[in-house]
Amino acid sequence: MxxxxxxxxxxxxxxxxxxxxxxxxxxxxxxxxxxxxxYFSASEGFPVDKDAGKPCINLESDFRCSVHKNLSKLGLKGCIAxxxxxxxxxxxxxxxxxxxxxxxxxxxxxxxxxxxxxxxxxxxxxxxxxxxxxxxxxxxxxxxxxxxxxxxxxxxxxxxxxxxxxxxxxxxxxxxxxxxxxxxxxxKARHGQKAPSRHHKTLGRGLDFIGADLRRTDLRGGNLRGAYLIAADLRGVDLSGADLIGADLRDADLRGANLTHSIFLTQAQINTAKGDCNTKLPISLARPIHWSK
Incomplete structure (x- = not known):
């Protein structure tokens, strides 16, 4: 070939x-x-509380979801993610x-x-x-x-x-x-920067950035493995070379952010975040249809 x-x-x-x-x-x-x-619960953005091994109330006989086209309108973030x-x-x-x-x-x-x-x-x-x-x-x-x-x-x-x-x-x-x-x-992502960022010394797995304003934080080449970025403000932030494996991006504001060269990012993570047409994503991921234009 x-x-x-x-x-x-x-x-x-x-x-x-x-x-x-x-x-x-x-x-x-x-x-x-x-x-x-x-298993899933309504508190986590699913239709209702449901035990493992029990079909969802919206699962039809042909294995399709009866509300799939309206997940965003219904606020079913768990299903979207x-x-x-x-x-x-x-x-x-x-x-x-x-x-x-x-x-x-x-x-x-x-x-x-x-x-x-x-x-x-x-x-x-x-x-x-x-x-x-x-x-x-x-x-x-x-x-x-x-x-x-x-x-x-x-x-x-x-x-x-x-x-x-x-x-x-x-x-x-x-x-x-x-x-x-x-x-x-x-x-490599940090190499060539004018001066080592003080933020890189503090970045590490599982950090708590819930609701944090990170717009002035240098996150290039950052270790954000498992970080809690729930509702964090990342507008316009360059995340090139940042490791986002397992990071929680629920409601994180990624409008205008550059994730083109971020690593170990998944569609599920992106689906839970907020973004727009100016958010740059890796080629392997699709822009969520519910994002603002």
Missing amino acids: KYPGENKRDAILYSSEKSHHNFRADCEKCFGFCCVAL YDCFGAGQKVAQVTYGGHNWRQVPESANQMYEVFLIMRQIHEMLWYLTEALTLQPASHIEDDINFMLNETERLTFLSPEALMELDITAHRAKVNGLLFQTSELVRK
Whole structure:
């Protein structure tokens, strides 16, 4: 197969773009797993309190959501934000070969558990696919590619093997590589700045920036892993090279912010934030339709 471009890096970028497409939810090929398998509550932006394993009140017989087109109007932020990274269609069409939980009710609980495991695997695949494209981490490219292939292999295991999988141990291995990648990317993003920002000394995983005005904070190359950025003011902020893995962006104001080269950002995070036509996003993410124009 001939890839666009003339070198290995172009081939990787092209392949990554195609791979990221596979990690986007395709509800037409799923059986409403997220609407059944998960526990959720009305206080978290879902329709009602619901126990795990119980279908949502809005799930129709054809596995479609009866209010999907009106999620924003109804204020169902939990539904807007959720992303299975394509795990739903993988479980429905590959793991169970197109058989749904209504057809084989005796396997329903197993299907739900497998879906939750697959969702974790696909999330790791999303991050590893991105890591492979990041030039500062090119010297650990072989390690990333190996872990990507090993993680991809897990998605084809039988339901029984998936349920026996030590997902915590595998995630630890993946996280180690992602953190290495993050350090390399963030170091390059900070390189060349006129003077080291005092803010970089205080930035670290799990920081509390709830409601904070960060417009004058230099966040380039910042470690925002797991940071609480709920309702934070990030208007016009340059987040190039910032690691946002696991950051809580609910109601964060991203109008005019530059996230083009932010790393480990997901569609679910963006869907919970506020933005506009001037917000710059990574090529792998789509601008939410509910954002202001």
